[in-house]
Amino acid sequence: MQSGFEINKNVVIGILGMFDRLSPSIQLVRQIFVALQGAFAEHQVMLKKLSLKRKLCVVLVRSEEDLAKCDALILPGGESTTIALLARLAGLLEPLREFTKTKPVWGTCAGAILLAQTVENTKKGGQEVLGGMSISIARNGWGSQVESFEAPLVAEGLRESDRPFPGVFIRAPVVLSLNPKPQDPPITIVARISAGLLPKTQTLVPPDEDDTDPRDARTIVALRQGRHLLTTFHPELTTDHRIHEYFVHECVLGSSA
Amino acid sequence: MTTPVATPGGSPLPVPVGAGNTNGTPVVAPVRSNTHKDGGSSLGTFGVKSGLAQMLKGGVIMDVVNAEQARIAEEAGACAVMALERVPADIRAQGGVARMSDPHMIKQIVDAVTIPVMAKVRIGHFVEAQILQAIGIDYIDESEVLTPADEEHHINKHAFKVPFVCGARNLGEALRRISEGAAFIRTKGEAGTGNVVEAVRHQRSVMSEIRKASVMTEEELYAYAKEIQAPFHLLKETARLKRLPVVNFAAGGIATPADAALMMQLGCDGVFVGSGIFHSGDPAKRAKAVVQAVTHYNNPKILADISENLGDAMVGLTITDEMKGGRLASRGW
Numbered sequence: 001m002q003s004g005f006e007i008n009k010n011v012v013i014g015i016l017g018m019f020d021r022l023s024p025s026i027q028l029v030r031q032i033f034v035a036l037q038g039a040f041a042e043h044q045v046m047l048k049k050l051s052l053k054r055k056l057c058v059v060l061v062r063s064e065e066d067l068a069k070c071d072a073l074i075l076p077g078g079e080s081t082t083i084a085l086l087a088r089l090a091g092l093l094e095p096l097r098e099f100t101k102t103k104p105v106w107g108t109c110a111g112a113i114l115l116a117q118t119v120e121n122t123k124k125g126g127q128e129v130l131g132g133m134s135i136s137i138a139r140n141g142w143g144s145q146v147e148s149f150e151a152p153l154v155a156e157g158l159r160e161s162d163r164p165f166p167g168v169f170i171r172a173p174v175v176l177s178l179n180p181k182p183q184d185p186p187i188t189i190v191a192r193i194s195a196g197l198l199p200k201t202q203t204l205v206p207p208d209e210d211d212t213d214p215r216d217a218r219t220i221v222a223l224r225q226g227r228h229l230l231t232t233f234h235p236e237l238t239t240d241h242r243i244h245e246y247f248v249h250e251c252v253l254g255s256s257a
Numbered sequence: 258m259t260t261p262v263a264t265p266g267g268s269p270l271p272v273p274v275g276a277g278n279t280n281g282t283p284v285v286a287p288v289r290s291n292t293h294k295d296g297g298s299s300l301g302t303f304g305v306k307s308g309l310a311q312m313l314k315g316g317v318i319m320d321v322v323n324a325e326q327a328r329i330a331e332e333a334g335a336c337a338v339m340a341l342e343r344v345p346a347d348i349r350a351q352g353g354v355a356r357m358s359d360p361h362m363i364k365q366i367v368d369a370v371t372i373p374v375m376a377k378v379r380i381g382h383f384v385e386a387q388i389l390q391a392i393g394i395d396y397i398d399e400s401e402v403l404t405p406a407d408e409e410h411h412i413n414k415h416a417f418k419v420p421f422v423c424g425a426r427n428l429g430e431a432l433r434r435i436s437e438g439a440a441f442i443r444t445k446g447e448a449g450t451g452n453v454v455e456a457v458r459h460q461r462s463v464m465s466e467i468r469k470a471s472v473m474t475e476e477e478l479y480a481y482a483k484e485i486q487a488p489f490h491l492l493k494e495t496a497r498l499k500r501l502p503v504v505n506f507a508a509g510g511i512a513t514p515a516d517a518a519l520m521m522q523l524g525c526d527g528v529f530v531g532s533g534i535f536h537s538g539d540p541a542k543r544a545k546a547v548v549q550a551v552t553h554y555n556n557p558k559i560l561a562d563i564s565e566n567l568g569d570a571m572v573g574l575t576i577t578d579e580m581k582g583g584r585l586a587s588r589g590w
Binding site for chain 2: 077
């Protein structure tokens with residue numbers, strides 16, 4: 001949980017993205033994205049809005065060299081099967097796994113699936129993930145697009161936490177269970193939805209013995225483990241940048257912010 | 258550059274009048290209703306409709322006619338598939354009235370893959386759309402490729418929870434479709450020809466009209482809205498964003514990785530490939546190549562590598578009024 005930044009060094013945040021429509025003039029604090037396919041421009045715009053003491057640069061990551069420049073990474077929404085395939089074709093899967101072991105990573109929606117240790121409802125033959133967070137997650141947990149919805153969320157640890165965060169859930173994944181091993185960093189729940197919004201079709205996975213929280217894991221929509229952040233919804237599609245702020249302050253900069 | 262579009266709260270886009278916008282009764286227990294009260298949620302808002310399209314950006318959507326092709330498309334990295342009974346090239350060759358596909362066949366495709374599944378309905382045929390919504394399809398294409406059911410009206414797409422994509426040849430047509438509730442626009446191109454010329458014409462036309470509008474004064478925008486028959490508020494928003502207020506893909510006649518990259522360089526957010534994949538010599542290889550071309554669209558070296566040894570491309574057609582099936586792009590109003 002150390003903060004590895006020198007005071008006057010820029011922070012580079014990468015967005016994993018094979019689709020480069022980042023505007024060339026972006027010079028913010030340093031942070032990094034990966035964008036292979038999906039919603040990276042939206043993340044970039046949100047990061048631009050943050051007011052930080054540190055300078056933040058946002059770069060698009062499509063190759064190992066891009067990734068090497070990054071201090072942190074955002075895995076954007078999109079289709080996890082497509083993003084994983086493009087990452088493999090670009091020779092990025094192993095470098096990403098290595099990156100995930102040492103540096104802060106935030107996965108939204110499809111990115112959350114990539115960050116999970118185990119995934120249910122995968123395509124036939126299974127699917128490649130990066131791992132990094134000791135949870136089990138189900139793709140398309142709510143069903144098809146007709147079931148996509150918006151709902152206000154109560155989030156802990158955000159600025160003005162009494163103001164609900166607008167949750168946009170699009171064919172969103174569902175967290176099934178938390179399975180931290182003793183040596184893993186502890187998991188912090190950042191946001192939940194009310195149990196009444198849970199999909200009727202998803203069955204509950206019995207909680208792990210180590211799971212200290214007795215509540216239904218499926219209501220968790222945002223959580224943090226070590227310096228990784230996971231959200232099953234899309235903060236980048238809203239005008240509220242508090243979760244981007246949380247990631248940069250808490251996960252990337254740590255106490256040096 | 259891509260500007261995020263249609264963000265909840267910040268958008269002057271029309272608010273859907275269907276699900277998600279009814280000021281219903283107070284919710285006692287938090288249930289998934291259409292209200293936006295404490296703990297409640299809103300289904301099918303314009304935010305989640307256009308949001309899914311935003312998640313498809315930088316991706317390729319492929320036409321498939323059965324579960325096996327859908328699996329090939331998913332393995333190749335397609336970000337969505339379009340389920341239909343006949344690809345446009347066959348509709349063109351066989352003639353007759355082209356309709357919505359059999360729901361059973363669509364459901365088989367839905368079960369075969371994890372990526373979003375789209376399906377086509379005839380222009381104006383809102384009952385076909387109701388059926389597709391009932392079986393839980395992810396996106397509906399109100400498409401000129403099928404035989405139109407109404408020669409005057411398009412579907413009122415606000416009335417649906419499921420989002421719609423529509424074709425457009427120019428800015429006016431695109432904004433008319435958005436005002437009817439389309440959350441996603443594509444070029445019409447000329448489907449089933451393997452000839453990209455019409456898609457290029459439509460994309461260039463949209464982009465050049467946006468550039469024109471973006472430097473206009475408000476007075477000029479009023480006159481321009483009248484000229485291109487577009488709702489003024491959507492034209493104004495487009496001029497401000499310097500792009501369409503929803504995601505814009507290329508479609509119609511794309512057959513090679515180079516075609517896909519061309520459309521991306523012309524400013525499209527992603528690509529639909531219809532007959533181009535499964536009417537070619539090696540569909541799996543070509544599909545993967547097109548997916549990579551859309552990712553690396555401005556890297557000619559990678560494009561050269563992935564364009565090698567793809568086997569036969571689909572047979573192309575010269576676009577004339579006399580060709581079999583005629584001009585599909587002229588359908589829609």
